[in-house]
Amino acid sequence: MNSKLNLLVNEFSPGSVVLQQWLGQNGISHSLAQKYVQNGWLERLANGVFYRPQKDPKVLPTWATVLSALMYQTDIKVHLAGLSSLQQQGLSHYLSLNSTNTTNQLKNKVWIGTDGKQTLPKWFREFCQVEWIYCKNKVDNQHVKACIPITVNGKALLASSAELAAFEVVSAIGRDISFEHVAELFQGLVNLSPRKVQTILASSKAIQANRVFLFLGHYYEHQWVKRIDESVVNLGAGKRQVVANGHYDRQYKITVPSDFRFH
Structure with a gap:
């Protein structure tokens, strides 16, 4: 040889x-x-x-295999993101997996985040075993700083930290995931790092996502949110309608589902 x-x-x-x-x-x-x-x-x-062929010719490469190749054999900055990152880190185990809505959102969908306005290769975009969900968050310089190495099915990947993944699912409300689903996720995110959350929110240009992130942290009375300096977070001005026909929260000026009221 x-x-x-x-x-x-x-x-x-x-x-x-x-x-x-x-x-x-x-x-x-x-x-x-x-x-x-x-x-x-x-x-x-x-x-x-x-x-590289296997003994069983019917076996095709997994999504993790394909994503790992893109990560480590090209110059494209890409990472496992959002809901998929939380799943692989074991942070979505408390979801009501028997609900049809949640099950459908988890099945055959893989969330990925890219740096800037990169165009992913056609072969990758057309990989048919899964549907790629693209995270388009407006966070500066977070691709490397807020990512962690993980292994999925024996393949090395970069994935959003729990803090960045939480921000990515919040950013996707109304597009790829419902407010209620994100809220269910947030209920279990009790151990986020205040320092990492602070860094992400302070560098975020997504006003609505910033507001919803803080709202949910306070709604579930997580300890980490009490240590966030909100004066350096861009909360913008004016009202934001996160959902239609909901309850208006005066503190963060967002309309959320009616069930989400502070008591």
């Missing part, structure tokens, strides 16, 4: 996704990669995207 093929086999176990960008950076040309395909060392999934 020559040195280049040996490098490929040692670096990527069967079931891994291998990108041409990595191959090129390690001296494996496109034509050489095609020879590896012909000899069964690789399978072609898409243009510039290969797969």
